[in-house]
Amino acid sequence: MTNTTHLIRDARILGGExxxxxxxxxxxxxxxxxxxxxxxxxxxxxxxxALPGLVDLHTHLREPGREDAETVATGSRSAAMGGYTAVxxxxxxxxxADTAGVVEQVWRLGREAxxxxxxxxxxxxxxxxxxxxxxxxxxxxxxxxxxxFSDDGMCVSDALLMRRALEYVKAFDGVVxxxxxxxRLTEGAQMNEGVVSDRLGLAGWPAVAxxxxxARDCLLAEHVGSRLHICHVSTKGxxxxxxxxxxxxxxxxxxxxxxxxxxxxxxxxxxDPIYKVNPPLRTAEDVEALREGLAxxxxxxxxxxxxxxxxxxxxTEWCHAAMGMLGLETAxxxxxxxxxxxGLLDWAGVARRMSETPARIGRLTGQGRPLAVGEPANVTLxxxxxxxxxxxxxxxxxxxxxxxxxxxxxxxxxATFLRGVPxxxxxxxx
Amino acid sequence: xxxxxxxxxxxxxxxxxxxxxxxxxxxVGGRSVKKLPTLRGRTVVNLFYEDSTRTRISFxxxxxxxxxxxINFSAKGSSVSKGESLKDTALTLQAMGADGVVxxxxxxxxxxxxxxWVDGAVVNAGDGTHEHPTQxxxxxxxxxxRMGRLDGLRVAVVGDxxxxxxxxSNVLLLNTLGAExxxxxxxxxxxxxxxxxxxxxxxxxxxxxxxxxxxxxxxxQAERMNAAFFPTxxxxxxxxxxxxxxxxxxxDHAIVMHPGPMIRGMEISAEVADSPxxxxxxxxxxxxxxxxxxxxxxxxxxxxxxxx
Ligand SMILES: [Zn+2]
Numbered sequence: 001m002t003n004t005t006h007l008i009r010d011a012r013i014l015g016g017e018x019x020x021x022x023x024x025x026x027x028x029x030x031x032x033x034x035x036x037x038x039x040x041x042x043x044x045x046x047x048x049x050a051l052p053g054l055v056d057l058h059t060h061l062r063e064p065g066r067e068d069a070e071t072v073a074t075g076s077r078s079a080a081m082g083g084y085t086a087v088x089x090x091x092x093x094x095x096x097a098d099t100a101g102v103v104e105q106v107w108r109l110g111r112e113a114x115x116x117x118x119x120x121x122x123x124x125x126x127x128x129x130x131x132x133x134x135x136x137x138x139x140x141x142x143x144x145x146x147x148x149f150s151d152d153g154m155c156v157s158d159a160l161l162m163r164r165a166l167e168y169v170k171a172f173d174g175v176v177x178x179x180x181x182x183x184r185l186t187e188g189a190q191m192n193e194g195v196v197s198d199r200l201g202l203a204g205w206p207a208v209a210x211x212x213x214x215a216r217d218c219l220l221a222e223h224v225g226s227r228l229h230i231c232h233v234s235t236k237g238x239x240x241x242x243x244x245x246x247x248x249x250x251x252x253x254x255x256x257x258x259x260x261x262x263x264x265x266x267x268x269x270x271x272d273p274i275y276k277v278n279p280p281l282r283t284a285e286d287v288e289a290l291r292e293g294l295a296x297x298x299x300x301x302x303x304x305x306x307x308x309x310x311x312x313x314x315x316t317e318w319c320h321a322a323m324g325m326l327g328l329e330t331a332x333x334x335x336x337x338x339x340x341x342x343g344l345l346d347w348a349g350v351a352r353r354m355s356e357t358p359a360r361i362g363r364l365t366g367q368g369r370p371l372a373v374g375e376p377a378n379v380t381l382x383x384x385x386x387x388x389x390x391x392x393x394x395x396x397x398x399x400x401x402x403x404x405x406x407x408x409x410x411x412x413x414x415a416t417f418l419r420g421v422p423x424x425x426x427x428x429x430x
Numbered sequence: 431x432x433x434x435x436x437x438x439x440x441x442x443x444x445x446x447x448x449x450x451x452x453x454x455x456x457x458v459g460g461r462s463v464k465k466l467p468t469l470r471g472r473t474v475v476n477l478f479y480e481d482s483t484r485t486r487i488s489f490x491x492x493x494x495x496x497x498x499x500x501i502n503f504s505a506k507g508s509s510v511s512k513g514e515s516l517k518d519t520a521l522t523l524q525a526m527g528a529d530g531v532v533x534x535x536x537x538x539x540x541x542x543x544x545x546x547w548v549d550g551a552v553v554n555a556g557d558g559t560h561e562h563p564t565q566x567x568x569x570x571x572x573x574x575x576r577m578g579r580l581d582g583l584r585v586a587v588v589g590d591x592x593x594x595x596x597x598x599s600n601v602l603l604l605n606t607l608g609a610e611x612x613x614x615x616x617x618x619x620x621x622x623x624x625x626x627x628x629x630x631x632x633x634x635x636x637x638x639x640x641x642x643x644x645x646x647x648x649x650x651q652a653e654r655m656n657a658a659f660f661p662t663x664x665x666x667x668x669x670x671x672x673x674x675x676x677x678x679x680x681x682d683h684a685i686v687m688h689p690g691p692m693i694r695g696m697e698i699s700a701e702v703a704d705s706p707x708x709x710x711x712x713x714x715x716x717x718x719x720x721x722x723x724x725x726x727x728x729x730x731x732x733x734x735x736x737x738x
Contacts, residue, residue, distance in 0.1 A: 190538075198621035201538040201560030201598060206622075271539030315517050317537035319558070 004421050007037050011045035011381060013371055015347030021050060023377040026419040031373060043425065045381050048414050051351050053085025053116075053378030055358040055367050056328065057148070057177070057255055058231060058303035061087070061118070063109060064102070065094025070308035070398045072109035072118060075328070078306070078397040079116045080423035082328040083380035083413040086117040086359065086367045091128070092153040098123035098134035100142035107144035115423045119362060122146040124165050124176060128154045133165060140172040147363040150177035152231055153278075155213060157183050162217060166226035173363060175253075177229040178217050180238070181279065185209035190319055192265040192280040200268060202318060205280045207235040214238050218245035218252050227251040229361055232305050234260050234279040236289035243298040253361050255303035256290050258334035259325050259403060263287075267403070273314050273321030274403050277307070294353065295344040301358045304331050308399035326402040329395050332382055333409035340384075341410060366419075377420035386412035396429055433545045433552040434724055437563040437599035442606050449571050451723035452716070469498035472529040472729050477519070477544075478555075479505040479535040484690065484714070485555050489532045492721035498729070501528075516540060520547035530729050533557070551728040559593045565689055566599035568720040570607055572709050573644055575716070576685050581608035586638045588614040588670060589648030589697060590659075592621050596689045597648060601629050614638050616670065618659040619650075635670055639679045646687040647672050647698045663696055673699040685709055 008021040013031070020035040021028060061075035070078075072089070079087045089106055091097035097106060103120035110118020122139035126132045128151045139146040149169055156162045156178060165176050186209045191197050193204020214230055218241065221228035233239060233254045242254050259277060264284050267275040275281060293299040307324025314321050335354065339345040345353070359368025369375040392405040416424040423430055431444060440448070458466060474493040478486050486502065493500045503519075516535075523531055530551045533541050538558030545552040556562040574580050585604055591597045591613050604611050611629035613620065624631055632638050639645065650666060660666045667673075672686065677699075680686075686698070686708045694700045703710060 193622055195623040195626050198623045198627075199598070201558055201595060203559075204622065271542040312515065316515055317535070317543055318539045319537045 005040040006417065006420065006422065007035060007040040007042045008050065008379070008381065009042055009044045011048055011050035013050050014351055015049045018047065021371070021379065023379065023417060023420040026377055028371065028373055028375050028377050031371065043381070043415055045414065046383070048381040048383045049347050050371060051083070051347065051380045051382060052355040052368060052371055053380050053416065053418065054083045054332070054354045055362070055364065056084050056087040056304050056306070056331075057229075057301055057358040057362060058152070059087040059089055059306045059328065060092070060308065060324070061089040061106070062308055063093065064105065068310050072106060073113040074396065074398040075306070075308070076110060076113045076115040076118055077429050078328045078395060080416050080418070081396045081413060081429060082330070083332050083382060083416050084116050084328060085378040085380070085416065085418045086119060086364060088119045088121050088148055088362055090152045091121045091123040091150060096123050096127050097121065098126050098128070100135070100138040103139050103144040103146050104142050115429075116418060117367065119148070119364070120144050120146060121148045121150050121152070121177070124149045124151045124156050125161065130154060130156060130158060130161065133161070133168065136165070136169055136174065137172065140174060147172070147174045148177055148229070148361070149174055150179065150231065152177065152179045155179050155181040155183060157213070159216060159220065163220050163224060166221055166228060167224045170226055175227050175229050175361060177231050178213065179231045180210045180213035180217070182209040182213050189280075191268050191276070192282050194265065194283060196265045196268055200271070202268065207237055207282070207286075210235055210279055211237040211241055215241050218242070218250045221252060222248065222250040227253070230254040232257050232260065232279055232303070233290065233293070233299055234282050234286065236286045239289045239293035239298055243293070246298065253300040253357070254298070255301045256294055256299045257303060257305045258327055258331045260290055261287065261294070261302075261338040262334050263403060268318070271318050273316065273318050274325070274401060274405070276318060276321050276323050277325050278323040291338060291342070291344055294339065301353050301361065302331065302335055303358065304328050308397055309401050310399060311401075314401050324401065326392065326395065326397055326399060329397065330390060330402060330404045330409065332413060333388075333411045334404070336384060336411045337409055377417055379417040380413060381415040383412045383414045384410065386410070388412055431727055434563050434728065435541050435545060435552065435554045436561050437566045437603040440603065440606060445567070445570070445603060445606055448567055448720065448723050448727060449574060451726060452571055452719040455722045455726070456716075456719040464495055466496050468726055469493065469496040469729055473499045473501065473527060474530040474532065474725065474729070475523055475526070475528040476500065476502045477523070477531055477533045478503070479533075479540070480556070482534055482556065485534060488714070488717040489555060489721050491718050493725055495718070496722055496726060498725070516543060517547055520544055523550070524548045530725060553724060553728065556595055558595065560595050561599045562595040563599045563603070564717070564721055564724055565596050566603040567724065568713060568717045569600055569646065569687060569689070570603055571720050572687065572713050572716050573685070575712070576709060577643060580604070583609045583643045584612070584641055585609050585644040585646060586612045586614055586642040587646045587648065588635060588672070590619045590650045590654060591615045591624070591648070592619045593651075593654070594648050600646065601627055605629065612638050612642070614670070616660055616666075619654070635676065636679065639676055640681065642680060643684050644687060645672065645680060645684060647692070648689065649692060650697050667696050671697055671699070672702050674701050677702045677705070687713060689713070
């Protein structure tokens with residue numbers, strides 16, 4: 001596999017200078033104008049933007065346990081189609097990824113699928129129960145080399161347990177990724193609490209339930225000198241708290257999802273649960289604050305929270321429907337639409353937030369590297385001038401619950417290379 | 431009017447037409463011949479996922495008085511209780527050629543979802559904590575019968591506003607019809623964004639009562655107490671219950687309403703409920719006339735059998 005040699009013609013490196021890129025032996029061998037093909041397979045980028053392969057810190061691959069929604073194989077194909085070369089697979093599977101055995105299983109399935117690197121996230125607590133620490137060290141020492149720990153879907157709401165987890169993972173340079181949701185304030189919660197939820201008669205998920213946990217955890221992380229990652233920040237207040245915590249020197253990083261950068265809670269007026277997600281879609285004011293926070297670095301990364309569900313989990317009453325949205329195959333387009341086309345970020349900024357920084361947070365050494373000679377040949381070619389109507393039925397994911405279905409979005413992933421091997425060429429899975 | 435999902439969907443003209451039509455139908459119903467041939471050949475399905483004998487019987491009587499074929503599809507003992515999804519049930523109703531579906535469901539928005547899956551007219555007979563538009567229509571009808579008008583009337587709605595589909599529909603409809611609504615409740619039982627609603631808000635029942643032409647008491651479920659919405663039933667009753675003393679503070683012409691079923695003693699005392707100024711019994715009778723009007727306006731124009 002690593003003998004594959006490709007010459008990418010006429011790419012715009014991070015959206016800047018036009019150059020050819022020669023990939024050989026899994027590495028970037030040369031970058032420059034007018035490189036000789038010299039037996040390499042030529043891929044005409046035609047001015048597409050070249051980015052380092054994207055890294056998703058927050059993906060639900062559903063295997064083991066919910067293979068009807070997604071598998072490691074279909075989810076990693078979906079990731080490749082979205083321009084990703086590495087994903088972190090969340091632990092809320094069945095069984096939960098809370099032992100070395102389960103994380104190694106997911107890790108192995110990822111290697112067998114081969115469409116992107118799959119890094120399992122380990123559960124913080126046994127069975128996501130929020131009561132006893134899982135064997136974090138065993139997962140860290142396993143073949144999967146787990147560094148990111150999260151009870152995502154559930155909040156580690158017990159302050160003492162959270163403190164201990166933050167402290168404990170320092171021994172192997174791990175990070176706790178918190179799904180910030182105060183459980184008592186969100187019992188039965190269905191959507192953002194506000195004007196729309198009050199009108200629709202749907203139980204509210206107040207912003208304070210997220211913000212209070214983030215504030216507490218930033219202070220805890222600062223106190224014990226640990227690093228902390230906040231999953232899917234969704235409110236203006238959360239952005240302000242994280243900005244404040246960083247200004248105090250707290251070692252906190254944060255992510256925002258593409259859907260929280262674009263969609264708002266008034267979409268719930270259709271009662272179509274395609275818009276039901278946790279944390280919920282918020283208001284236009286929150287969206288604006290999230291975009292600003294991502295632009296100024298308060299929010300470090302874009303992570304998809306790709307959450308596949310079978311159609312029967314969505315074609316139902318709102319309060320009975322599953323929470324979550326597909327994200328991998330539309331993330332880059334949504335980021336272009338909300339951040340680049342609006343002038344908030346350039347492509348180097350996108351590369352930092354969707355590849356370099358997520359790789360650094362997850363302690364990956366072979367991902368999120370610069371596009372430079374000698375670096376691993378993880379490259380995404382993205383045609384910014386394309387336009388497409390999103391078609392969920394045509395996605396590589398096994399599920400179809402995309403809230404962007406039917407929307408016209410800019411851009412298209414033309415090719416993805418994983419250590420020099422094309423996983424996507426001409427927009428098609430290889 | 432294609433469906434009746436929210437009281438907010440009705441314009442002033444449409445709402446007035448429903449009330450006027452209900453009045454005409456009530457006069458016909460008052461004669462000895464109780465059946466009208468208006469909806470002969472039309473099929474109305476009562477799809478009830480929640481126990482509500484009163485509302486179901488009201489809709490059933492309304493449809494039958496206009497000669498519609500009525501199918502009662504109650505969740506208990508049917509495929510619904512065996513886990514059939516709302517969508518599959520909708521497809522069944524569609525195959526049966528239901529011209530109208532009356533749905534009562536514990537999930538907010540269930541009527542909206544159903545309307546996407548069937549061609550027939552959907553009437554929301556109460557969906558979760560969202561809306562109950564025919565209750566609001568019958569309340570408006572009852573007020574108009576008693577007071578002669580709605581425009582400019584001062585209506586106090588008292589109780590668990592936050593969880594009340596009756597309150598939501600009434601605020602929207604009464605506002606459309608020109609009444610001035612004041613919601614009265616402890617702050618815990620009001621929605622957080624209530625100040626954006628087209629009505630006034632008060633925490634003080636005693637202050638509102640002397641300035642009210644209509645006082646509508648809502649049911650307060652005992653389980654709210656356990657969720658810390660208020661400390662005890664006794665304290666709730668003391669601050670927000672309508673007893674004889676409070677009743678005496680109302681203007682002489684003012685009326686008392688309750689959508690039922692009521693908890694005598696907690697939200698309303700027996701002497702008030704049974705007073706001649708209480709409309710509780712006629713609300714039930716008016717419910718049939720208003721539901722006849724709604725079904726008539728939704729269904730009489732459609733072709734039979736296949737819906738519209
Ligand atoms: Zn989460």
